[in-house]
Amino acid sequence: MMGRTSNTYLPKDWHSRLPDPAAYYTQHLDKLGDVAANGWAMALCPFHDDYESSLSVKLIGIKGAYRCDTCGNHGDMVAFHMARTELPFKEAVRDLIGLRGRG
Numbered sequence: 001m002m003g004r005t006s007n008t009y010l011p012k013d014w015h016s017r018l019p020d021p022a023a024y025y026t027q028h029l030d031k032l033g034d035v036a037a038n039g040w041a042m043a044l045c046p047f048h049d050d051y052e053s054s055l056s057v058k059l060i061g062i063k064g065a066y067r068c069d070t071c072g073n074h075g076d077m078v079a080f081h082m083a084r085t086e087l088p089f090k091e092a093v094r095d096l097i098g099l100r101g102r103g
């Protein structure tokens with residue numbers, strides 16, 4: 001695309017501006033189950049044709065780790081957002097902290 005002016009600047013405090021994993025995953029996952037004592041919950045995996053909630057997500061804490069034992073997709077909340085939106089790292093972070101599309 002010619003003349004693309006995407007701003008990929010990340011503020012120094014981007015990490016502390018990320019959304020709460022519980023709020024993020026509640027919004028973006030289907031059939032999110034109850035949180036277990038260890039902070040993990042199960043949901044439908046958006047990265048394969050899932051029907052038995054094989055995705056584990058950690059809702060307590062700040063990283064928002066996730067892993068799917070069926071398709072092997074795993075990472076933290078930023079990696080999840082990158083995989084879901086197909087954005088590169090900096091744009092995915094900007095999207096998460098509400099800066100994407102702004103100068």
Ligand SMILES: [Zn+2]
Pocket residue numbers: 045046047048050054055068069070071072073
């Ligand atoms: Zn999966």
